Structures are given as structure tokens and as C-alpha cells.
Amino acid sequence: MINIGCHVSIAGSLAQAIPRAQERTCSTCQIFTCNPRSWKTKPLTAEAASTFRQAVEESGIAPVVAHMPYLPNPATPRPDVWEKSVSAIVEEVERCRMLGIPYLVTHLGSSLGSDAAAARERAITAIGKGVAxxxxxxxxxxxxxxxTQNSIGTTFEEIAMIMEGVEQYGPVGVCFDTCHAFAAGYDLRTAEATDSVVRHFDAAIGLSHLKIIHLNDTLSELNGRRDRHAHIGLGMIGEKGIRSVVTHPALRALPxxxxxxxxxxxxxxxNIACARKLAEEAGTGVPSHPTI
Incomplete structure (x- = not known):
């Protein structure tokens, strides 16, 4: 059975996210550790962290993944926003350490129309400080x-360039979002197309760096450059495409x-039930994947 879950709310307290995940039949889940739409964060107490850790341990849900808030932009050319973004990344890392969360997902940000190479360097330094x-x-x-316009980290090659810079500070990994990939031009609609994308990822970045998959269908057409998530199997990737992702030999063991x-x-x-059903259909007439 695949290890699958969803993003859950922390409304009320961080620990309350865990029973919400259980209600949704999650075996893994993702949270924000604080208000994602504010620069100000309420300090995390040792008591709250301990309660959260206990709830996670008792639930058996693993891994619990954190996602960076919306406001930080590690690629921004605006010095004040960049400094605040660095502080937010470092603070989020510390919160994850207290909570026992092993992975922190971050977007790479927007150049806001500035030079792309300089934007990548700013992102490398900002994220690198968090890694350190x-x-x-x-x-x-x-x-x-x-x-989308001015965003960085769209291609595997650009992610690889940024990773190479960040690795000076310590270990770093990748979260692969299926909605984003399809919108950026990576076809996932068939087993053959998905296998080609996986091979491309392995050649450019290396599958050993891939830790989490955001499993989302999309309303964007292939290479449509629109970040619009859709229900599993009801978007442009479709059931056949989602099945090809969750059953791929190089991906199926990932969260x-x-x-x-x-x-x-x-x-x-x-949506979780739909993804599980598609995964369980492997071996029932689904084209097999070449093994990486």
C-alpha cells in the first residue's frame, strides 16, 4: 500500500493536525507550523512541541512534513524582503527541529523580473543559511x-544548479509536484511519458535526492504554466497519468x-482513497514501467 496523505490544518494547536490527518486516513501528512500568511510567528513552546511529538508518535503517521509559509521569497531582489525571508527560513528550520519534523518544503521564489542568475544566487544563499x-x-x-512568470526552479536543470550551490551548506533534497511539473511541460499522462520524466529527473538531479511527491492533478494544459491544482484523476493528468506516478518503481515507495x-x-x-485505488490497480492491465 502506498504511503499517502494530505496537507492538514493546525487550527487550534499543532497537535490537533494529527487527529485531522487520521480522520482523512493519512499515513503521512503535511502542515504549516505557523500562520502561512504572516511574517510574525507565535513562539513555539517546549510544551507544545512535546505534545505534538507525542501525538505523531502515537498516530504512526510518518513522515510529517512542513511547508514554508507563503510570504518568504528567497530569490527576491528587494533587500528588506530577502532579509525577512532568510530569517523566516532559519526560524522555520528551528521549529521543525523542535517538532521532530524531518523535511521542510520550500518554493524557490520569484525573481520579480530581475536577472535570473542573480535570483538563483540569492535563493542559494537564503536557503543555504537554513540548511546550515x-x-x-x-x-x-x-x-x-x-x-509562472518570473518563478525559478521550473526545470530540473535549474533545480540542479541551485542544489549544487546549496549543498555547500549541507544536505538538501527535492519535493516533486506533479501539478507543477505538468504545467511546466513534463508529460505525466502515460506510463511511458512518466518513465521518461523520471529518467530525465534522475539524469539531471538524481533520484536519491527525491524525498517527497506532491500528488496533485491540474487544470493547466501541458506546458500551460498555470499553478491550478485539481482533484486526483479529474484534471489534465487524469487517472491513467496519476496511476503511472504512484505505481512507478522509482516512485511508489516515496511519501x-x-x-x-x-x-x-x-x-x-x-482524493486519498482515489489515489490508493489507482495504486492498487497495478498489475491489472496497467502497462509496466521500465526499471530505473
Whole structure:
């Protein structure tokens, strides 16, 4: 059975995210450790961290993954925002260390129209400071982007360049988002296409660096450069494509985290159930993948 979950709310307290994950049948999950829409964060107490750790241990959910808040932009050319972004990354790493969270997912940011090479260097330095602060206890995961205007980290090659710079500070990994990848031009609609993307990823970055998959369908057409998530199997990737991801020999043992909509058609539990069903259909007429 695949290890799958979704992003869950921490409303009320961090520890309350865990029963929410259990209600959704998660075996892994993702959270924000603080308000994602504010620069100000409430200090994390030792008591709150201990309660959270205990809830995680008792649940058996693993891994619990944290995601950076929305406001930090490690690639920004604006000095004041860049400094605040660095502080936010370092602070988030410290919160993850207290909470026993092994992975912190971050977007690489936007150049805001400035020189792309300079934007990459700013992102390398900002994320590198977080990696140094982690001291190997928390692995920062670089997430691929959908290719929206001025975003960096859209191609595997660009992520590899940034990783090479960040690795001067310590270990770093990758979170692969299926919605973003498809929007950026990486076709995932068939077993053959997905295998080609996996081979490309391995050649450019290395599969050993891939730690988490954000399993999302998309409303964007292939190479449409729009970051618009859709229910599992109901978007442009479709059931056949999602099945090809969750059954690929190089991917199927990884944790999958859905960041899908909640509406009248389906909720988190429904999307997780759909992904599990597609994974269980392996061997029932599904084309086999070449082994990496």
C-alpha cells in the first residue's frame, strides 16, 4: 500500500493536525507550523512541541512534513524582503527541529523580473543559511514550480544548479509536484511519458535526492504554466497519468502528499482513497514501467 496523505490544518494547536490527518486516513501528512500568511510567528513552546511529538508518535503517521509559509521569497531582489525571508527560513528550520519534523518544503521564489542568475544566487544563499542552521536534523526540500512568470526552479536543470550551490551548506533534497511539473511541460499522462520524466529527473538531479511527491492533478494544459491544482484523476493528468506516478518503481515507495481542492465533488479523504485505488490497480492491465 502506498504511503499517502494530505496537507492538514493546525487550527487550534499543532497537535490537533494529527487527529485531522487520521480522520482523512493519512499515513503521512503535511502542515504549516505557523500562520502561512504572516511574517510574525507565535513562539513555539517546549510544551507544545512535546505534545505534538507525542501525538505523531502515537498516530504512526510518518513522515510529517512542513511547508514554508507563503510570504518568504528567497530569490527576491528587494533587500528588506530577502532579509525577512532568510530569517523566516532559519526560524522555520528551528521549529521543525523542535517538532521532530524531518523535511521542510520550500518554493524557490520569484525573481520579480530581475536577472535570473542573480535570483538563483540569492535563493542559494537564503536557503543555504537554513540548511546550515538545520545541521542535518532537518532536510530542506526544493519544490519544482509551474513556470509562472518570473518563478525559478521550473526545470530540473535549474533545480540542479541551485542544489549544487546549496549543498555547500549541507544536505538538501527535492519535493516533486506533479501539478507543477505538468504545467511546466513534463508529460505525466502515460506510463511511458512518466518513465521518461523520471529518467530525465534522475539524469539531471538524481533520484536519491527525491524525498517527497506532491500528488496533485491540474487544470493547466501541458506546458500551460498555470499553478491550478485539481482533484486526483479529474484534471489534465487524469487517472491513467496519476496511476503511472504512484505505481512507478522509482516512485511508489516515496511519501505522496495531496494538496487538492475540497468541494462538493470530493474532499481530502476522497482524493486519498482515489489515489490508493489507482495504486492498487497495478498489475491489472496497467502497462509496466521500465526499471530505473
Amino acid at each position: 542552521a538545520a545541521e542535518g536534523e532537518v532536510i530542506i526540500l526544493l519544490e519544482n514550480t509551474a513556470g 505522496f502528499i495531496c494538496e487538492t481542492p475540497v468541494d462538493c465533488r470530493r474532499n481530502d479523504r476522497g
